[in-house]
Amino acid sequence: MSLEKKYPKEVKQILSKYPPEHKRSAVMPLLYLAQSEEGYLTKAAMQDVAKIVGITETDIAALVGFYTLYHDKKEGKYRMQVCTDLPCALRGAEEFMEALCGNLGIKVGETTPDGFVTVEAVTCLAACDKAPMFQTQGPDGIKYHENMTVDRTMELISVLRRSGREVEQ
């Protein structure tokens, strides 16, 4: 089913934010909406968005390749995006990352065998005073987890596995 048929209200609401002659502005929120379905952008979803805003599939592919929060491949249900940039690294983010990967038995960029968690190293997330920190990108959108330890992270993962969704901590 097309995005417009499945989410008529959301699509209309997104389009209403921008002048009708500049529909293209809606492409980024629409891509988020399309991505919420599978956790990545399928070819069909990209075609859908292209049709709604009136640009080519190539234009869409150029955007998906440019912005890091759009994905065109299936990875883990939850992406744990750990900031390892300079300020976080000065507060132990690299050691945190190494220990976390060790615990999960994967390398940076890899997904756990059950397809649940992908660990990624990302650049600054504007939480430098609360390192080590990461964000989760998953079915519930994006959430910050700050002042983290490996133990608390493993606990979070098991809560996610049990409940299937993020809960307020």
Place this chain on the structure above:
Amino acid sequence: MSYIILRHRDIADIDQLNVYKKNDGFAAFKNAVTKMSPTQVTDVVKNSGLRGRGGAGFPTGMKWSFIDNKNWPHYVVANADESEPGTFKDREIMEGNPFQFLEGVAISSYAIGANAAYIYLRGEFWQLAAFLDEKIAEMEEAGYLGDKLFGGEYSLRMYTHLGAGAYICGEETALLESLEGKRGQPRVRPPFPPSYGLYGKPTVINNVETFANVPMILANGADWYKSMGTTDSAGVKVFSLSGRVRKPGNYELPFGATFRELIYTYGGGVQDSRSVKAIMAAGASSSLILIDNEKVLDTPMDYATVRTLGADLGSASVIVIDDTVSMDWLVNKTIHFFRHESCGKCTPCREGTYWMSNIIERIHSGQGTTGDVDLLLNVAKQMQGKCLCALGEFSTMAVVSGIERFSQDFKKAVTPAPPLYVMQNEGMEKA
């Protein structure tokens, strides 16, 4: 002294509309719309000496006065793309004191005659965007946004827009491209946004913190604001303190407070009681300030004075580096960041950050020679002055200042021989 920007630390629940209203919220906006002309509003901001808080420090009122009144409609865009490593102030302002920020956007919109304002948030601020959407809806319901405000002719709507993970979108013309649904790549300037901005229309873009100052300036007057800070940099600033300090966080201080006050009085000093080796005052885009004697720490933090140290205050994201850190490691980190974030539009930045990262990785992994350090410096200097936007320029700051001011660190990291095969692995000819 009570807070001017981070007022949520003084006033509980100021993120609630009724609490904000009780604390004179929206009085400045109402007064501006009902009793002042747009030019009068701009003049107050101009006279206050407010400078843009995003990093460039451009006088805010002057920017507003550049708006092209022959071309309509006008737009206001709030830059909430906060992505500079070491900067985390805008997030706290929007989370803690959202209405003051939104009121600032509203006042600015009135001053330039914009009927629509967009708040461009970095994609990671997903939850924050939802929070602001609620606040905007509350303002509409209370009659602070919508048609014919306060019984007059002025109308204003506000919208949030999420980016999707690209540091470059903090650059104002890249942000506009992104808001138009394109890749966030900077435009060639001039023309500047006040004449050619969103959808090619005159647009004012300011940083979140800049907007948050505006209601307080309108309420208390330009002279009140100018009485704080220094002659060069009026008012207060939210300093984001990070790195090897005991108490990292945001600290709102008047301009002119010293590095020592920020790091020791407020930040609790350096971890493990080490000494400060260097300071990056403008996040990863900084030149490294060498702390070779204690007096440097007594430098007042304002735009002009920090420049005398061969650095910039930028967005005042102060990263403290202690004496356990080697600069080849640090420069490796910053180059890696810029290589990742380079948008690829202009050649010096796209290629320069790529080659710099290859060379620094060689040095940092212990496989470099003294010739590599010279080569790295050479590449960085060749990039300077040739990039399309400031990002390319920024990528060279830590490199050049690191090598020039901390040459010992680089000497230690390499073997003392010239490179025989300079770029052999990358398919270049023998040097």
